[in-house]
Amino acid sequence: MSTPNALISSLPQHVGSPVTVRGWVTHLRSSGKIAFIVLRDGTGILQCVLVKNQLPAEVWAGFAELTQESCVAVTGEVRAEARAPGGHEMGVTGLELLGASPVDYPIQPKEHGVDFLLDQRHLWLRAPRQVAILRIRHEIEQAIHDFFYEREFVHVDTPILTAAIGERSGLFSTEYFDQGNAYLAQTGQLYGEAAAAALGRIYTFGPTFRAEKSKTRRHLTEFWMIEPEMAFYDTHDNMRLQEDLVSHIVRRVLDRRPSELAELERDVSMLEKVVAPFPRIDYGDAVITLQGKGSAIQWGDDLGAEDESLLVADYHSPIFICNYPKEAKAFYMKENPDDPRTVLCNDCLAPEGYGEIIGGSQREDDHDKLLQRIHEEKLPVDAYGWYLDQRKYGTFVHSGFGIGLERTVAWICGTPHIRECIPFPRMMHRLYP
Numbered sequence: 001m002s003t004p005n006a007l008i009s010s011l012p013q014h015v016g017s018p019v020t021v022r023g024w025v026t027h028l029r030s031s032g033k034i035a036f037i038v039l040r041d042g043t044g045i046l047q048c049v050l051v052k053n054q055l056p057a058e059v060w061a062g063f064a065e066l067t068q069e070s071c072v073a074v075t076g077e078v079r080a081e082a083r084a085p086g087g088h089e090m091g092v093t094g095l096e097l098l099g100a101s102p103v104d105y106p107i108q109p110k111e112h113g114v115d116f117l118l119d120q121r122h123l124w125l126r127a128p129r130q131v132a133i134l135r136i137r138h139e140i141e142q143a144i145h146d147f148f149y150e151r152e153f154v155h156v157d158t159p160i161l162t163a164a165i166g167e168r169s170g171l172f173s174t175e176y177f178d179q180g181n182a183y184l185a186q187t188g189q190l191y192g193e194a195a196a197a198a199l200g201r202i203y204t205f206g207p208t209f210r211a212e213k214s215k216t217r218r219h220l221t222e223f224w225m226i227e228p229e230m231a232f233y234d235t236h237d238n239m240r241l242q243e244d245l246v247s248h249i250v251r252r253v254l255d256r257r258p259s260e261l262a263e264l265e266r267d268v269s270m271l272e273k274v275v276a277p278f279p280r281i282d283y284g285d286a287v288i289t290l291q292g293k294g295s296a297i298q299w300g301d302d303l304g305a306e307d308e309s310l311l312v313a314d315y316h317s318p319i320f321i322c323n324y325p326k327e328a329k330a331f332y333m334k335e336n337p338d339d340p341r342t343v344l345c346n347d348c349l350a351p352e353g354y355g356e357i358i359g360g361s362q363r364e365d366d367h368d369k370l371l372q373r374i375h376e377e378k379l380p381v382d383a384y385g386w387y388l389d390q391r392k393y394g395t396f397v398h399s400g401f402g403i404g405l406e407r408t409v410a411w412i413c414g415t416p417h418i419r420e421c422i423p424f425p426r427m428m429h430r431l432y433p
Contacts, residue, residue, distance in 0.1 A: 003075050003094075008044035011078050011088045020075045021046060021090065022098065024126070025066055035063050037092070038085060039074060040126075047084040048074050050092045062095045068108075069126070071099035114419075121424055122433050132260035133420055136253055137409045141205075143252040144226055144403075147245055148203045153228060156195040156202045158188030164383045170211030172221075184209035189400060190332070190387050192229040193363060196398055197390055203228040213428055216305065217417040218355060220406060222426040229400035235334070235344040235362040238399035239320055242348055242358050243276035245403070246318060250274040253412055266414040270352060273316040280320045283342065286311055302328040303347070308355040318357070320346045331373040334362040346401075354411035360401025367391035 006019035023041030030036070037048040052060050066072065075094035080087065106120050107127070117124045124130055148155070161182045165171060176182035188204035195202045204227045212219060228241065250271050253261070261268055281289075286307075290297050293310050297303070303311075303321065312319055323342040326335065333343035345361035364370045370391055374384055409421040419425040424433065 006078075008039070008041050008046045008086060008088075011044075011046065011086075012080075014078045015080055015088070016077065018075060018077050018093070019090075020073050020094075021048075022073045023071070025068060025070045025072060025101075028063075028066055028068070030063070035060075037063070037066065037072070037074065039072070040131075042131075045086040045128075047081070047086070047089040048076065048092050049089055050095070055093070059092070059095050062097060065097060065100075067101050067103050068105045069101040070097060071101070072097055118419065118425070118430060119432070125423060128263055130420065132263040133409065133413050133415060134423065135260050136257050136264075136413055137405070137421060139253055139257050140249055140405065140409060140412065143249045144205070144245070147248050148228065151201070153201045153203050154195075154199045156188075156192060156199070156204055157206065158185070158191035158195075158204050160185050160207065162191075164190055164387060165379070170213070172209050172211045186210055187225065187227065187402060189227050189229065189402065192227050192400060193390055193398065194386070196229040196231045196400075197394070197396070201228070201230045215428055217419075218305065218407060218410075220418060220422065220425055220427060223418075223422065224405040225402045226405065227400060227402045229363075229398060231396055231398050233362075233399040234397055235322075235346070235399060238360050238362060238401060239280065239322075239346055239348075240277075242320075242346075242360060242401055242403075243278045243318070246278075246348065246358070246408075247274055247276045249408065250412060261413075264413050264415070266412075270316065271412065275317065278318050278320055278348070279315060280322055280346075281311070282322055283324045286321050300325045300327060303356075305355055308347075308349050309353045312349050312351045312353070312355075315351055318348050318350050320348055322346045329361070331377045331379065332361070332363055332370065334364045335366075335369060348401075348403075350407070350411040352411065352414075354407065356404075357407045357411060358401050358403045360399065362397070362399040365391055365395045365397055367395065 003018050003020045006014055006021055008021060023039040025037055026040050027038040033052045035050040039046045039048055050063055073096040074092050076090040076092040078088055078090055081089040107123055162185050165183055165186055172184040173181045185208055187208055188206060192202055192204050207222055208225045209222050254271055287297055287299050290307050290310055295307055297307055323336055324345055325341055326343050329343050329345055333345050336342040336344050347356045348358035349355055350357045367388060374381055406418045406421040410418050415421055
């Protein structure tokens with residue numbers, strides 16, 4: 001009778017029983033009579049113990065053939081062992097080499113430069129830190145889907161190729177048959193607004209692209225964004241939904257990914273303080289605060305990364321900066337009736353210096369004002385005819401926002417650079433691997 005295969009994560013259910021675990025070797029150690037294999041299979045870490053005088057000669061000899069990242073199948077009895085990595089270990093009775101790994105495996109247990117590691121990103125992903133980040137990323141993605149599903153939002157897929165743009169930042173363009181230029185989507189928002197008129201409350205979740213020549217730790221040229229659009233939500237409803245979502249995500253990671261946060265040595269006491277509601281600060285007041293802290297910002301300027309860090313320095317939770325000047329923001333934002341120089345919008349800034357993770361606004365629902373803004377921005381009116389139709393045929397108050405997945409992952413993980421928060425980062429000077 002063959003021994004059943006088991007995942008490392010399931011081993012608590014198999015204590016006292018023989019199983020076979022398949023995975024990759026991370027560490028090897030031998031004293032001559034006892035040898036140890038540390039194995040990972042994607043679900044956890046397992047220490048495997050080989051006792052020479054209890055094994056067939058060919059099994060002991062097989063251990064000598066192993067190298068870092070060899071793919072193996074190990075068979076033996078599972079036992080609880082608090083001192084072992086993962087809390088269990090296996091007394092090995094059988095060993096099979098499934099895939100050899102040459103001794104020149106590029107990433108060795110020593111210091112490597114970031115550029116080197118990014119060149120080896122396909123292998124760097126196997127490192128415990130990278131695995132922890134990607135598992136937290138997955139938990140955040142699932143938490144977002146669950147959050148909106150429970151609130152009866154509909155997930156809508158929007159085009160990657162588009163003729164209309166939503167932001168001022170750089171565009172990746174390509175010829176689109178005989179239709180002229182098409183652009184890689186900077187946002188799914190404009191299409192999301194149309195879907196909200198059909199479905200009420202929707203969200204999009206997909207890749208977006210910005211051809212900005214930026215080398216900061218907070219920028220990628222390809223990243224993932226979640227963009228809800230809500231019919232009959234004003235700017236205040238919008239911010240309440242944002243703070244509820246962020247609080248939900250943080251709580252979910254704290255509850256379900258404590259071992260990954262520990263692997264990253266994340267100070268979870270900071271995350272424990274993330275509870276709605278978040279402070280709301282008017283842009284004008286923010287400018288005064290920043291000037292008092294030595295910033296050269298003037299009313300009308302957008303906030304830079306240093307300004308954002310200065311503003312959140314006095315807070316443990318995220319904060320909202322509200323009602324930016326019209327000229328600093330996108331054309332689709334609703335004019336503030338209390339101050340026509342500004343628009344009804346907000347940025348949500350994460351604490352600990354991580355800056356903007358969400359940008360949101362009430363959308364301009366007045367056809368003529370929106371058309372005027374399109375003209376002022378010198379955008380091609382023909383490309384936005386369908387977008388203007390939303391204000392022509394049954395216009396309605398609506399709001400939405402975009403939350404950057406990688407920036408959120410970086411903040412929750414405490415990772416200093418966004419490039420580790422996506423499996424294969426695309427940056428200004430990196431298109432490989």
